Amino acid sequence: MRTVTIQDIAREAGVGKSTVSRVINGTGYVHADTVVKVKDVMTKYNYQPSAAARSLSKKESDTIGLILPEVNNPFFADILKGVSQMVDKCGYTLILCGSDNEAAKEARALEAMRRQRVKGLIIVPANDYSNETAHAHMEKLLRELGCPLVVLDRPMLRMDFDSVTTDNFSGAYSATEALIRAGHKRIGIIAGDLNLFIGRERYEGYCKAMEQNGLAVDPHYVVLGKFDRQITYEKMRQAIRANQLPTAYFISNNLSEMGFLTAIHEARLSVPDDIAFVGFDKLQGQDIFNVPYSHLEREVLTLGSKAAQLLFRRFDNPERPVEKIVIVPRVKLLGSELLVTRAEG
Amino acid sequence: MRTVTIQDIAREAGVGKSTVSRVINGTGYVHADTVVKVKDVMTKYNYQPSAAARSLSKKESDTIGLILPEVNNPFFADILKGVSQMVDKCGYTLILCGSDNEAAKEARALEAMRRQRVKGLIIVPANDYSNETAHAHMEKLLRELGCPLVVLDRPMLRMDFDSVTTDNFSGAYSATEALIRAGHKRIGIIAGDLNLFIGRERYEGYCKAMEQNGLAVDPHYVVLGKFDRQITYEKMRQAIRANQLPTAYFISNNLSEMGFLTAIHEARLSVPDDIAFVGFDKLQGQDIFNVPYSHLEREVLTLGSKAAQLLFRRFDNPERPVEKIVIVPRVKLLGSELLVTRAEG
DNA sequence: CCTTCGTGTGGGAACGCTCCCACATTTGGA
């Protein structure tokens, strides 16, 4: 039971394969009657043209590659959804690879994408390659790709690629400022991994907001959670036991937030009476509990679909100038009034 | 700047393209020196063979298709992770499509998979096709695929395909039984969509456990949440307002659980003192709150990787008998002692 | 009337691989 080819369809319909090709692609002149006849035969044999043969012949595939650090992290899953929907809507096929945040796996994924001759690639880099050598290596890999590329979420320094990223600095700044406006003076930060670009940006946004408002950053209130749930949990336990808590925290990401909350609940501290906070991105299902879990909100699905759109726009016009879209997260206060009551002198 | 082909490599290395092909695939006889020479040239030119040309020639691709109802639902995201890792590990490339739980989109995804000539397909059906016509149509589509297939999570009746599914009946049964053993007599159910197979199975498991233990199913305690968060929330509000609560619930899935908890917290009821429950699948981050959120646990990542393994085993031996793996979820009680205190006379 | 253009159609080369076959060289056993 061989798979049916364009030749089979042509023979059955009594036409040449060129005509069938024209019907499939809707190109050139074909008599209306012929179109009907050919389409009938295609339906009858349930024919689907081979993408491999087509892309070999056209020297161009209809696939879009996507490389994500972790496919089941809710944040990346949302990005995936956004990309997937847009890719699907525009008639492309999605090839997905996970890098598990490892440069080696990422390199392998890039090789797979090259073998597949993807028409375009969207990548959330495995890390931010702030190290010069690693950065140069990655840059080389991306250049070698030979297809349009969109860098998503994690910025790559100095790279003139299209990108969709978040304004981490201003996000952290406005989150911290919101706490200050609510009357807090002693504000801490659960910092992320300061070796990562986004970790530093968020830290600096926090510092700047403090400084601008005449508040000092107290090193005792800086918790190095490294974007990790377990680490954050342990550091927070320490801080609680040492009785070294500020009145509020800016928390650098959702995983740290989970570690933070676990420690807080364990110690039977209540939010925001004992401790207030604003987190970067919301926790899934946080709204179940009628507790004021303020956070920075960004349209994550939109991140993904915008990246895909950027790619398609580059297909249409390869010469257009590099476009860097920056998403500014908004502060969403779910318990602002409670925050105010916590204000100190 | 053309992409470099096997011919280019052959010319540069001073050998025939057949030899290069043998080096790439590690087949046949090639002199050790020649291997080194060819590999050097490939590295130098950063050559990657075209997957399209290869699969056209071999009449077989190295891609695996995956169709999921919702890519950003944490449950399916975990499945995706499991599949992705296994597919990657075995040197295949993953093509992903989302069906958004719509039969039409699913059919389009299947067409894409056929065009891509995927070597195998893993599918979580958009719905359970309990309707005869819909079922027959879907069955036809799957048969036409012409490649090995694994049905995942949602069983398709009467279909002799390899599959990995959950024993929903016994899961619901043991969850209900756990509540009974904890001393509860008045036990309700947040039922899922009873038009869906898994919804019915879970409902029947609950009924059976009640019956076997001499307890009656009180229709007042049957909440039809349809696996939907909002619907469950509203129905629960009603039940609370009408003061028609059992002492415990079996909850059919994680979305219902979210709706349930929202209503419970809103009414300031506490778990498990006012109301106890066991849910199907755990809520992400539920362990943040030191509250006894008992649930049915299943290794979701494993679901995905097992499906991939099943597929690969069928590649190795197309004639092997159909294998149906059934995962039995385990009851995980996080507050069993508290449940007991709630026991009635 | 012949030419030109618009419309409709078919054949063949090319895309970059794999795999079969042909052939050359070396090795080893009778």
Place this chain on the structure above:
DNA sequence: TCCAAATGTGGGAGCGTTCCCACACGAAGG
């Protein structure tokens, strides 16, 4: 010593498309 097997290599057909070119026909314009 000779022949067969093992080792090593290259060429060409074929995979299923697209696309260029050739061609056929009728209508319109000179």
